[in-house]
Amino acid sequence: MSDAKATAEVLVPRFKFERLLNQDQAGRRTSLCGSIDAQPALLILERAPFPSSVDYLSAAPASLRTLKNLGANDIYHWYLASSGEINLPGSSGGDDDANDFADLKINLIYPCTDKHIRKYSKQGVRLVTETPAIYRDHVRPYIQAQREAGRLNWAFNIIEGRKEAEDVIYRTPYGQDPEEGFLLLPDLNWDRKTLDALHLLGLVERRDIWSLRDLRKKHVPWLRHIKTKFLEATTNVYPTIEPDQLKLYVHYQPTYYHFHIHIVHVALEAGATQATGKAVGLESIIEQLALMQGDDEAGMDALSLCYTLGEASDLWVDVFEPLKKEEMKRKEKNGPVSPPQ
Structure with a gap:
């Protein structure tokens, strides 16, 4: 050296x-x-990137010093863990110290499906445009099939109070008013301690809204009301946070098709889940609906929406890639379009 x-x-x-x-x-x-x-x-x-060494990755799960479960629902589990020895002045080295100085947040999906594996695998990303016709003819039937296959049972377990009751940080009395009812719980990627990284999910009780595509002008008062309620509930639970330190958005496409809103601290650095092509601000949705032409039934299903998809996702493989190939064949058949003279 x-x-x-x-x-x-x-x-x-x-x-x-x-x-x-x-x-x-x-x-x-x-x-x-x-x-x-x-x-x-x-x-x-x-934090340095995790080593890619096969020896390290094989040994890592069994070598954790401590492991504390934060919650579990169906096949989803999440933990805080300590990856090494804790040797601090005044530390007893017990479980309390380990919980205070956990350096890993772990998510476990068990048993997982091929769909989970595809979702978390490295893959190319495509930007697609979902027209109202594509939504009506292809995406809406896909969403309906996902719901009918029982993919939302874990969410309904939470909403109905059968699972994760200890993890819900705020809820209205279940069933008292299905249109007003909602609950808040920590996103599984939040460590539940770092307030600047706060990330909550607001799940509504009503089941007639599957995604932002189901929102209409008639929902504007409800959306404004639920926004106010989410902000009030969050700041009541975490009084050091003020309403203007929070932002609300929805995903399209969402991970699951029951309407929910993400509530995050504005200091949380925007990663892929907050990026353009994935997240849509709640305020923007409300304003777009409020200014939309037409009666109260005019809604988000009448717009073309652009978003990103992984190349291994069902929507890319089954919908947008075949549509792209059809469009390419059509263009080849018709020949290049001459520019205007």
């Missing part, structure tokens, strides 16, 4: 912590202020 490298590597252990400056990327990067040998220093700690 060179002298310069050796000198550099002894600096970090001599860092004396003074105060926390910032945490970002949902707590995966931390900026610390301190000193080294009485000189001011900044230390930025960031």
